[in-house]
Amino acid sequence: MKISIIKIGGNVIDFPEKLDEFLKLFSKFPGHKILVHGGGIMASRFGESLGVMPEMVDGRRITDKDTLDVVTMVYAGLINKQIVAKLQALKVNSIGMTGADGNLIRSIKRPVKDIDYGFVGDIKEVNTKLIDHLLKGDLLPVVNAITHDQKGQLLNTNADSIASALATSLAADHQVNLYFCFNKSGVLIDEKNENSIIPLINEDIYQELKKENVIHSGMIPKLDNAFEALMKGVNHVWIGKAENLLLATKGKLSGTTIERHRYDLY
Amino acid sequence: MKISIIKIGGNVIDFPEKLDEFLKLFSKFPGHKILVHGGGIMASRFGESLGVMPEMVDGRRITDKDTLDVVTMVYAGLINKQIVAKLQALKVNSIGMTGADGNLIRSIKRPVKDIDYGFVGDIKEVNTKLIDHLLKGDLLPVVNAITHDQKGQLLNTNADSIASALATSLAADHQVNLYFCFNKSGVLIDEKNENSIIPLINEDIYQELKKENVIHSGMIPKLDNAFEALMKGVNHVWIGKAENLLLATKGKLSGTTIERHRYDLY
Incomplete structure (x- = not known):
């Protein structure tokens, strides 16, 4: 199920x-x-x-x-x-x-x-x-x-x-x-701009974003945990604001979805 | 069951x-x-x-x-x-x-x-x-x-x-x-003597004990509640000390059992 x-x-x-x-x-x-x-x-x-x-x-x-x-x-x-x-x-x-x-x-x-x-x-x-x-x-x-x-x-x-x-x-x-x-709209390109959400992160994108220092400090353990869950068989992990949760199920931009490999989420 | x-x-x-x-x-x-x-x-x-x-x-x-x-x-x-x-x-x-x-x-x-x-x-x-x-x-x-x-x-x-x-x-x-x-060994004949447990009460005995003023004050609402439960189909109600609970299942004298009609409990 x-x-x-x-x-x-x-x-x-x-x-x-x-x-x-x-x-x-x-x-x-x-x-x-x-x-x-x-x-x-x-x-x-x-x-x-x-x-x-x-x-x-x-x-x-x-x-x-x-x-x-x-x-x-x-x-x-x-x-x-x-x-x-x-x-x-x-x-x-x-x-x-x-x-x-x-x-x-x-x-x-x-x-x-x-x-x-x-x-x-x-x-x-x-x-x-x-x-x-x-x-x-x-x-x-x-x-x-x-x-x-x-x-x-x-x-x-x-x-x-x-x-x-x-x-x-x-x-x-x-x-x-x-x-x-959590208290942010998702993983952000600019942490001061709530509209700069990165809609999808996979392993390749994650490594790239870390290298470019777009993702750093407190967001790293959160994403490491997300990838660990994916490695253990979870389908996808979503990070965003509670009020945007329902949008997430409708395929609308609402937060960051983390997947292992696939680029096409919906 | x-x-x-x-x-x-x-x-x-x-x-x-x-x-x-x-x-x-x-x-x-x-x-x-x-x-x-x-x-x-x-x-x-x-x-x-x-x-x-x-x-x-x-x-x-x-x-x-x-x-x-x-x-x-x-x-x-x-x-x-x-x-x-x-x-x-x-x-x-x-x-x-x-x-x-x-x-x-x-x-x-x-x-x-x-x-x-x-x-x-x-x-x-x-x-x-x-x-x-x-x-x-x-x-x-x-x-x-x-x-x-x-x-x-x-x-x-x-x-x-x-x-x-x-x-x-x-x-x-x-x-x-x-x-x-509760904090007593059961319904007692003498409320100061924890050994004076009345082992079985049915409706007839209850009316008798109330008439003789053996059962009075705080015990009356407890027993009224018990008889109400029996009226609504509960098999039997037991009142006694927590530490004697297991004895109650073994048919040993351990507290007061309240039944509607039957005299023979076990």
Whole structure:
């Protein structure tokens, strides 16, 4: 079957009106789909109210026990259930999940090398049978950034990694497309001009753009991740703004589509 | 099929060791089962840390917007996901849910008469097809006390009512037993003596015990609820301590079993 995996981040979640607008678009997105979300600034705000301050080591965020409790409450409780309730109002039969629910995503606590990241999970396995069972029941999974180690420990996990892991695991049996919504209109030729979107990137174009220094810094890991997903069997990866998501399914210019080899997308 | 619905409250949830011990017992409980939980004092504690004080009107707790956010975070986030992760460690494939997830429980905001209870839900409908689908997939639902109105609003709902509604709705197609774990060993002849358990109550015995004032005050609504569930087709209702739950399935004296007519339980 054809499955779309759509990831949204703080730039949608943190603004109730933008979230409502996005969910309306999402409800019209055709075919089987899975929504993946992180937490945005809401977790930090609640953490601070509770006196749980973000702990940083060498500029990296550490998930201690209290921070894990806060992100579990905010991601798996508040944000996830508000999204599910809003989708239900749009007649989309969504079901909210962490990686612990139905053993959806098993991860391991990141091994300590130079830095102890605390209760952070690196993904090991996705229960694709569960997804198949839910989709067969016309349920739409809304997956948040909490996973578990199958030994009773919840773990804070990168939401982009969750979207990629779901996509690559499901790609073994399904035709999977992966959509990353972020704060830019796509990969841009001029990062100050939102109209300078590069509509299509494949491996050859990517190498060329890196050489010419059009693609640099923060965009490189994003694209490396995209190509890794393609290597593992994902059909195509899209990067763009949440509000342009539906255009992406209609073959209209709306963001950057990343493919392995093909030049002709539509 | 045979389904057991087991409800636990604050006297288990609030004590990590008691919760672990209970979940071990629960994992051995035979047959299809659903766990229902409330929140205990954890929600009040987090609420107070966030400066959200429990609002009371005429001795009744009011769920305002901030309180709803807190209970959603604590019930659906922290407690529910910790229980699910612990059950996964016990090789029980649990899936945590609010009433919004998969449209499991639709409720309506309690109408304002003398008191405006705020965002409190009165249950209207249970999606038994969803439960059937999950049980068929060998998933064990862990249901918390948040429901929704299918118009996008989450609602705080009594966990006992959720357990009863699940039981009576599923009783149409299944053989359902309902277990309420609370802080007493059962219905007691002498409320100060935990060994004075009345092992079996039916309608005749109940009327007799009320007349003799053996059953009074807080126990009457509990038993009225139990008889209502029996009237609606539930097989039997059990009331007792969480640690004695497994004895209940073995026909050993462990709490009070409530049945409509039959004297011979086992």
